[in-house]
Amino acid sequence: MATPQHKIGSGLGFHSTVHDVLRGVDLTGRLAVVTGGHSGLGLATTRALAGAGARVVVPARRPPAALEATEGIDGVEVDELDLADQRSVRSFAERFLASGRPIDLMIGNAGIMASPEFRVGPGWEGQFATNHLGHYALVNRLWPAIAEGGGRVVSVSSNGHQLSGIRWDDTRFERGYDKWLAYGQAKTANALFAVHLDALGAASGVRAFSAHPGTIATSLGRHMSADELTDLTAAIDAEWKTPEQGAATQVWAATSPLLDGLGGVYCEDCDVAEPAAPDAALAGGVSAWAADPEQAARLWRLSADLTGVDAFA
Template sequence: MSNPFGAKSTTDDVLSGVDLKGKRVLVTGVSAGLGVETARALAAHGADVVGAARDLAKAESATAVVREAAAQSGGSLQLIELDLASLASVRAAAAALVAEGRAFDLIIANAGVMATPQGKTADGFETQFGTNHLGHFTFINRIASLLKAGSRVVSLASAGHRFSDVNLEDPNFETTEYTPFGAYGRSKTANILFAVEFDRRHTARGVRAVAVHPGGIHTELSRHLDPAFIQGMVDQLNAEAQAKGLAAFELKTIPQGAATSVWAGVVAPIDAVGGLYCEDCHLAQPVEDASELRNGVRGYALDPARAQALWALSEKLVGETF
C-alpha cells in the first residue's frame, strides 16, 4: 500500500480535498491536544462532530477553534460529557446517544491517560487499563448499533504497547508489581487488541476498526512525567538511531500527531488496514526486536486469539456481554 503521507504529514495534508459534509463523527477526549485538533480538522471539512470530554467546561473553552472551523465549513460541533474512568458515566453517555438514534460514520477513541501513579477508577479497575481500555470498550460496544455500513472505529494505541502485553490473569496489578509504563503498555496493547476483535466481529456488516499510533508528541497526556525523563527517552532513542544510522528522533507537532487518526478514519483503504495497527499514516510492520523502540508492532498485539481472550475478560470485568 503506497500513499503520499508520512511522519511529517499534518491533518490538513491528509484531508486536503476531502469533503466530509453529511458525515457524523464522534471523537473522545476533545478538551486538549490531539482530540481538539482531530475534531478541528474533521469539522473544517464539513463533518458534524460530537466531541466527548470528562470536563465539559474545559472542553467548551478548548473547542472554540473547532466551532470556528465548523462555522466556516458548514459542519457542526456538539459536546457530550463522558468520564471513561466511570462506567456509570460511560453508560449514561452511550444511552443518551442511542436514544437520540443518529448514526455515526466514524468513531475516534482518542481519550486516554499515560503513566499515572497507581490508582483505581470509580469501578475499582487499575486507572490506565480501566480508562484507556475498559471505558472505551464499554462505550463503543454500547453505541455500536449506531455505526452504519461503511463506518469505521479508530482506536488510539501507542508505541508504548511495546512496554507490555496485556495480563489476562492480573489486569489490575493485584499480584504483580505496578510500574507506570508497564500499566500504560498493557492498556495500549489492549487498545490494539480491541480493534482486532471489534473488526472481526463487525466486518460482515461493513463496519471496520483500526488501531493507530499518533507518534511522540508533547501534550497534556505527559503531565505525569518529569520533563527530564522525557528528554532522557528522546536521548535514548537518538543514541539508538545514531547507532543504526537512522535519522534523529523528533517529537511531532499536534497536527502531525493527529494525522494518522484522520488518515485511518477517512482516507486509508480500509481493506488494507482494518483490524491492524498504523503509524505515520502507514500500516506498521511486525517487529519483534526488543531493541526497536521507534517503529513497528509486536505480534502479541495483533494476535486474534489474544484479542478474543481479552474481549471475554473485558465483558466479565464490566459485567456486560456484547
C-alpha cells in the same frame, strides 16, 4: 504466518499533517465521535474533521473546558463522559442513542499515560480501566449507531504497547505497580481491541484500526517530571511531531479510501505498520502480542466479563 501488517504505499509519511490527509475530502453529512477531542491530538482531529464538513461530537470529562477549547469550531457539540466511570459511559451512550443519529467515524483518542497508581470501579488498574475498558464499553454501548453508520472505529494506541503485553496473570497490578508497564498493557489492549472489533464488525460494514500518533508534546505527559520527560525523549530517540502531524494517522485511518477492504491493523505515519522487531521498545512497528487474534479474542472476553457489556453476545 501471513500478516496484514505491511505498508500499502499511502504516499504520506512521518511529516504529513491532517490537512494533507484530508485534502480534497468532503465529510459533509458524516458524524464523528472523538473522545478527548478538545485537547492535543484530539483537538487537532476535531478541527480537521469539522473543517472537512463533519459534525463532531466531543465527549469530555470536563465539558466547560471542552466548550472553551472548541469555541468557534463550526459543527462541534460537547457532552459529558468520564471514561474511568462505567456509569458515565452508559449515560453518555444512552443520551447519544436517544438522538437517533448514526455514527460514521468513532475515534477513541482520550487517554492517560504513566500515571501514579489509582483504582477505579471494583479495583481495576486506572490506566487499563480508562484507556481500554472505558473505550471498550463505549463502543459496545454505541454499537447500534456505529453499525447503522457502517463506518470506521479507530483506537488510538502507541508504540508504548511494546513495553508490555497483556499481563494475563495480573492485569490489575496487584503484585506491584509499574506505571510504564501499566501504560504498555493499556496500549496493547487498545491495539488488540481493534483487532477483534474488526473481526466482529466487518459483517456489518464496520472496520476497526489502531494507530500510533508518534511523539508529540501534549498534556498526555502531565504526570511526568521534567527529568522523566528528558529520559523518555532520549529513550525514543526520534523526531517529535506537531499535533497536526500526530493526529494525521488517526484521521487517515478513519477516512482514507486506501483502507477500504482492510481492517484490524495497527497504523503509523499514515500507513499500515510493519511488524516490529522482537526486542523493539518504543520503536517502529507493531509487536506480535498486540496483533495476535487469539489474544485479542481473549481480551474481548475478559473485557466483557469485567464490564458486563458485549454488543455481540
